[in-house]
Amino acid sequence: MDRRTVFNGRLLPVMLLLPQLLLTFFFFYWPAGEAVWSSLITQDAFGQGWVFVGVDNFVDLFTDPLYLDSIVRTVLFCVAVSVLSMGIALGLAVFADRSISGRGVYRTLLIWPYAIAPAMSAVLFLFVLNPRVGLLGRWLNHHGVAWDYTLNGAQAMLMVVSASAWKQVSYNFIFFLAGLQSIPRAVTEAARMDGAKGWHRFLTITFPLLAPTTFFLVVVNVVYAAFDTFGAIYALTQGGPGKDTETLVIKVFRDGVINQDIGSSSAQSVVLMAGVIAITAVQFRFMGRRTVS
Amino acid sequence: MATLELQGLRKSFGATQVLRQIDLSLVDGEMLVIVGASGCGKSTLLRLVAGLETPTEGRITIGGRDVTALDPSERDIAMVFQNYALYPHMSVFDNMAYGLRIRGLSRGEITRKVEEAAALLGLESLLTRKPRQLSGGQRQRVAMGRAIVRDPKLFLFDEPLSNLDAKLRVQMRAEIRRLQRRLGVTSLYVTHDQVEAMTLGDRLLILHEGTPAQLATPMEVFERPADTYVASFVGSPTMNFLAGRLVHDGTAVQLEAGPLIPLQGHRVGDTVTLGIRPEHLTLGGGDLTLAVDLIEPLGSETLVHGRVVGRDDDAITVKVPGVVGLVETVSVGVQADHAHVFDGVTGKRIDPVK
Numbered sequence: 275m276d277r278r279t280v281f282n283g284r285l286l287p288v289m290l291l292l293p294q295l296l297l298t299f300f301f302f303y304w305p306a307g308e309a310v311w312s313s314l315i316t317q318d319a320f321g322q323g324w325v326f327v328g329v330d331n332f333v334d335l336f337t338d339p340l341y342l343d344s345i346v347r348t349v350l351f352c353v354a355v356s357v358l359s360m361g362i363a364l365g366l367a368v369f370a371d372r373s374i375s376g377r378g379v380y381r382t383l384l385i386w387p388y389a390i391a392p393a394m395s396a397v398l399f400l401f402v403l404n405p406r407v408g409l410l411g412r413w414l415n416h417h418g419v420a421w422d423y424t425l426n427g428a429q430a431m432l433m434v435v436s437a438s439a440w441k442q443v444s445y446n447f448i449f450f451l452a453g454l455q456s457i458p459r460a461v462t463e464a465a466r467m468d469g470a471k472g473w474h475r476f477l478t479i480t481f482p483l484l485a486p487t488t489f490f491l492v493v494v495n496v497v498y499a500a501f502d503t504f505g506a507i508y509a510l511t512q513g514g515p516g517k518d519t520e521t522l523v524i525k526v527f528r529d530g531v532i533n534q535d536i537g538s539s540s541a542q543s544v545v546l547m548a549g550v551i552a553i554t555a556v557q558f559r560f561m562g563r564r565t566v567s
Numbered sequence: 568m569a570t571l572e573l574q575g576l577r578k579s580f581g582a583t584q585v586l587r588q589i590d591l592s593l594v595d596g597e598m599l600v601i602v603g604a605s606g607c608g609k610s611t612l613l614r615l616v617a618g619l620e621t622p623t624e625g626r627i628t629i630g631g632r633d634v635t636a637l638d639p640s641e642r643d644i645a646m647v648f649q650n651y652a653l654y655p656h657m658s659v660f661d662n663m664a665y666g667l668r669i670r671g672l673s674r675g676e677i678t679r680k681v682e683e684a685a686a687l688l689g690l691e692s693l694l695t696r697k698p699r700q701l702s703g704g705q706r707q708r709v710a711m712g713r714a715i716v717r718d719p720k721l722f723l724f725d726e727p728l729s730n731l732d733a734k735l736r737v738q739m740r741a742e743i744r745r746l747q748r749r750l751g752v753t754s755l756y757v758t759h760d761q762v763e764a765m766t767l768g769d770r771l772l773i774l775h776e777g778t779p780a781q782l783a784t785p786m787e788v789f790e791r792p793a794d795t796y797v798a799s800f801v802g803s804p805t806m807n808f809l810a811g812r813l814v815h816d817g818t819a820v821q822l823e824a825g826p827l828i829p830l831q832g833h834r835v836g837d838t839v840t841l842g843i844r845p846e847h848l849t850l851g852g853g854d855l856t857l858a859v860d861l862i863e864p865l866g867s868e869t870l871v872h873g874r875v876v877g878r879d880d881d882a883i884t885v886k887v888p889g890v891v892g893l894v895e896t897v898s899v900g901v902q903a904d905h906a907h908v909f910d911g912v913t914g915k916r917i918d919p920v921k
């Protein structure tokens with residue numbers, strides 16, 4: 275059955291594509307091009323003149339211990355967020371996959387956090403964890419735990435990881451649930467008859483069959499944790515205390531927008547962009563090969 | 568290897584009763600084939616025995632042990648599923664070894680058992696393949712292999728051959744029979760196919776809307792069907808049914824279609840249904856006159872489909888040896904000694920009283 279409609283001529287296709295092309299150009303290619311350009315030059319503080327410096331900005335960047343620290347911190351942050359949000363989502367999906375009453379309500383509730391803006395989810399976490407006004411924060415201090423993420427870097431990290439992971443659980447949940455439901459019932463039943471019980475069955479049958487979903491989600495979560503968590507982190511800690519929660523995106527913002535070091539900040543953006551391109555390329559190759567075979 | 572006993576088994580899904588009352592007992596090594604129309608509860612019965620569903624009422628005993636409350640993983644039963652349900656991410660070897668590893672057998676013992684089962688099924692050269700690299704027939708064999716390698720107390724088969732082509736089905740049918748005999752494992756086998764039912768089973772259980780209609784050997788079911796449902800289910804083409812009434816002190820049936828059919832012995836009853844298989848009608852007998860609808864030559868035999876003249880509801884099929892030329896009407900004779908008599912209201916078989 276061929277439902278394609280063929281348009282003749284050039285004008286109509288171009289007209290139809292134009293809005294999207296313009297959007298992509300003005301909001302992606304142009305700024306990206308600007309970033310690449312300004313990463314290769316250096317400007318004086320008043321924006322009066324510039325000098326082409328080649329890769330000097332990049333050399334400076336990769337010899338800066340603060341930047342290398344930030345890379346390590348970001349990697350740890352990404353791993354923590356991905357593991358936490360995927361682990362929780364998988365657990366919830368396993369329960370939702372069983373036939374329980376009120377399953378519809380349960381699923382709908384789980385999907386809500388995804389619709390909340392990052393900064394708003396950060397505010398929700400403040401209501402809970404702020405040492406002076408937050409419910410849990412006050413309770414902890416009351417019971418002898420010195421909880422103050424504005425002073426304690428580890429606590430701050432814990433909080434931004436939780437807030438970031440929390441928002442991503444919904445997304446992961448939907449994919450894990452779909453993945454679980456695509457596993458034929460009979461396969462799990464065959465494993466039960468073979469004598470496999472709960473946890474062992476999950477490890478040897480369910481989880482391996484979820485591998486494609488898991489791989490896809492790893493990529494999505496790493497990208498999310500690396501790039502989409504700016505709102506949550508900035509609203510919660512602004513990268514502090516000190517630089518304890520300063521991931522790469524926060525650093526780009528601080529160096530470029532606040533400290534006005536356009537050259538370094540642009541070089542950092544270009545590095546990030548290269549990162550995204552690399553991750554996406556890996557994903558496309560792997561997923562593409564999977565669908566072919 | 569074990570006996571199987573079902574006592575007062577019932578199953579409802581919500582308000583719908585699927586199995587009404589199943590009492591059944593299999594001796595060690597017996598193969599019971601379960602047949603019945605789609606939706607009559609065959610798979611449900613199998614799943615109850617497997618432990619994949621919980622009975623609403625009743626007891627299941629395997630080898631003298633009450634397993635009603637046990638998880639499937641603790642029942643030591645192997646099941647062959649209709650679509651095989653192989654583990655897609657494991658090789659053929661691992662598919663078969665999975666259950667053995669769980670039982671904690673040594674590596675050497677697992678290899679020995681898997682290779683033994685593979686040899687029995689001709690799977691030796693396929694052990695390293697993944698299920699998606701196998702043909703339907705090969706997958707079927709692997710599913711069989713996975714079942715036999717564990718040496719379980721009970722085999723359950725849920726229409727294991729229905730996804731195979733006709734030729735392979737005949738071949739696998741014989742193979743299953745051979746294996747089951749050889750291993751002597753008590754088995755339940757669900758099928759739609761009445762040839763499978765007749766050839767595989769030591770006994771047949773015909774289910775009708777969740778109740779057993781008859782439980783007997785295949786020959787007994789064929790020769791003395793317990794009611795019109797069973798009679799119409801076993802035998803191909805289906806038995807012909809004609810409405811009538813017992814007359815002459817129950818020694819003959821006056822058919823509504825006209826003729827008087829004398830019977831052997833005498834029976835008690837009033838309105839009846841006379842059942843007569845297509846092969847027990849002869850052309851040219853003079854009992855009934857058929858308006859022919861269709862003639863189907865099967866090679867050595869011919870099927871003549873028609874209706875009793877003047878009675879459009881009485882559809883009749885006649886199976887005769889040889890070839891039949893094109894005709895408009897035929898006259899048909901009833902071999903009365905092969906006729907079955909069923910109660911006109913309940914459909915139950917009426918046997919002659921001694």
Ligand SMILES: Nc1ncnc2c1ncn2[C@@H]1O[C@H](COP(=O)(O)OP(=O)(O)OP(=O)(O)O)[C@@H](O)[C@H]1O
Nearest residue numbers: 580583585603604605606607608609610611612759
């Ligand atoms: N989990 C379930 N929930 C509700 N109803 C069910 C469930 N499983 C089966 N049924 C119903 O029970 C009845 C019997 O189903 P079952 O699968 O045992 O039939 P079957 O005899 O195996 O049919 P088929 O020959 O088509 O496989 C059907 O009416 C079916 O709709």
Ligand SMILES: [Mg+2]
Nearest residue numbers: 609610611725
């Ligand atoms: Mg079924």
